[in-house]
Amino acid sequence: MSFNIALSGLNAAQKDLDVTSNNIANVNTVGFKESRAEFVDVYAASLLAAGNTKVGDGVLTSDVAQQFQQGSIQFTQNSLDLAITGNGFFAVVPELDSLEFSYTRAGQFKLNSDNFIVNSAGQHLLGFPVNSDGSSSSVSLSTSEPIRIPTASGAPEKTTEVDIRMNLPAGDNVITGSPANFDIEDPLTYNHATSVTVFDSLGDSHIMTYYFIKEAPIAADPLAVPPIEAANPWTVTAAIGKERVNLTDPSGTATGIGINGFDGARLNFSPSGDFISQEPAAGFQTAPLGATILTNGSDPAQTIIIDFNLDTAGPNANEPTQFSSAFEATRLEQNGLPVGRLTGVDIGPDGLVQATYSNGTSQPLSRVALVSFANNQGLSQQGNTNWKESILSGEALAGEAGSGTYGTINSSALEQSNVNLTTELIDLISAQRNFQANSRSLEVDNQLNQTILQIR
Numbered sequence: 001m002s003f004n005i006a007l008s009g010l011n012a013a014q015k016d017l018d019v020t021s022n023n024i025a026n027v028n029t030v031g032f033k034e035s036r037a038e039f040v041d042v043y044a045a046s047l048l049a050a051g052n053t054k055v056g057d058g059v060l061t062s063d064v065a066q067q068f069q070q071g072s073i074q075f076t077q078n079s080l081d082l083a084i085t086g087n088g089f090f091a092v093v094p095e096l097d098s099l100e101f102s103y104t105r106a107g108q109f110k111l112n113s114d115n116f117i118v119n120s121a122g123q124h125l126l127g128f129p130v131n132s133d134g135s136s137s138s139v140s141l142s143t144s145e146p147i148r149i150p151t152a153s154g155a156p157e158k159t160t161e162v163d164i165r166m167n168l169p170a171g172d173n174v175i176t177g178s179p180a181n182f183d184i185e186d187p188l189t190y191n192h193a194t195s196v197t198v199f200d201s202l203g204d205s206h207i208m209t210y211y212f213i214k215e216a217p218i219a220a221d222p223l224a225v226p227p228i229e230a231a232n233p234w235t236v237t238a239a240i241g242k243e244r245v246n247l248t249d250p251s252g253t254a255t256g257i258g259i260n261g262f263d264g265a266r267l268n269f270s271p272s273g274d275f276i277s278q279e280p281a282a283g284f285q286t287a288p289l290g291a292t293i294l295t296n297g298s299d300p301a302q303t304i305i306i307d308f309n310l311d312t313a314g315p316n317a318n319e320p321t322q323f324s325s326a327f328e329a330t331r332l333e334q335n336g337l338p339v340g341r342l343t344g345v346d347i348g349p350d351g352l353v354q355a356t357y358s359n360g361t362s363q364p365l366s367r368v369a370l371v372s373f374a375n376n377q378g379l380s381q382q383g384n385t386n387w388k389e390s391i392l393s394g395e396a397l398a399g400e401a402g403s404g405t406y407g408t409i410n411s412s413a414l415e416q417s418n419v420n421l422t423t424e425l426i427d428l429i430s431a432q433r434n435f436q437a438n439s440r441s442l443e444v445d446n447q448l449n450q451t452i453l454q455i456r
Contacts, residue, residue, distance in 0.1 A: 094122070161305040247287070
């Protein structure tokens with residue numbers, strides 16, 4: 001009997017050594033969770049045996065239980081390296097159309113040849129589909145899908161409005177014969193010009209130039225009906241490249257705005273340099289640019305609103321001015337975008353995956369799915385730091401990072417093994433001593449048996 005008891009102790013000590021050695025071997029394995037050997041005593045008794053004198057029958061390995069406490073976070077330079085702080089697992093599948101889910105805490109992800117996010121084993125990371133505003137359209141594991149980074153360029157946006165604010169010099173002279181003699185090629189026929197790059201529907205760029213021509217002052221006439229206020233008018237016209245563009249009112253019904261027999265618009269300033277009004281009062285925009293200007297096949301119906309940032313009078317007014325200082329464009333912005341190339345992938349703490357493009361735009365692609373279980377220790381180990389659902393673990397429950405009991409996701413970071421090397425080395429010594437003690441017990445038992453066999 002004592003021989004079997006000592007043998008069970010040896011087996012238990014060997015199991016303890018195996019578990020501790022495995023923990024030590026994986027001390028640098030990303031996402032690894034240490035295990036702990038748990039033992040119970042063996043006790044067998046019958047109805048006829050005296051229970052108060054019964055000796056135990058040794059030891060038995062009850063369980064090799066994994067310990068899912070948080071591992072330390074190590075930061076990296078790879079934005080696709082992911083670490084979970086808190087509860088949850090990443091969900092992965094071996095093939096695009098597979099339903100064979102595996103779960104892992106190892107976040108060493110990369111792009112494969114088809115631009116899908118995969119781990120070192122080629123398993124695809126799953127994410128929830130998202131709407132254009134980044135909100136998840138579903139948080140069910142059954143609707144999750146492998147996350148793919150698009151290879152297509154960011155879509156261009158045509159310019160529909162240009163915001164401009166400037167100061168026109170009050171001391172400029174009226175050009176003789178202006179604005180009727182205006183000539184794009186002759187800088188002597190206009191006072192000032194400024195340009196901005198605009199984009200057509202295909203993302204091609206064009207230089208749009210605004211020309212400002214000072215007109216003769218308008219004398220006040222209070223007896224007129226309606227009364228005429230003294231004003232210093234400036235004519236504004238525009239061109240794309242070397243082609244003049246017609247200006248229309250916002251309704252677009254007119255083919256041009258005639259100011260003093262010249263196709264342009266007008267800005268009126270008071271003698272103190274403040275903006276008074278524009279003609280037409282409702283504002284103006286370009287007529288459809290047409291195929292003559294847009295020769296690349298882009299949308300010929302494109303129009304561009306010219307917005308002079310007209311605000312109510314006050315210290316914070318943004319409208320143009322005519323002061324006795326140099327010409328200065330203090331604002332010149334347009335809302336179009338060229339074709340963008342992919343410049344990076346960002347993954348937020350909530351798992352939202354966004355592609356950023358060189359034209360300044362970003363596009364939400366997916367949201368990394370997290371999965372939790374009622375009993376993590378019931379998960380079935382699969383190797384490659386993967387686990388699978390089992391009866392003991394309960395069903396996989398999917399959710400968004402940062403919501404409910406789910407942890408948050410750190411991009412450019414990895415969760416290290418939760419093995420404490422110092423503790424494991426101490427456990428290794430303890431298991432070794434235990435093995436030696438049980439070996440000695442076995443040796444003593446063998447000597448006793450040998451003594452008995454030698455009795456004559």
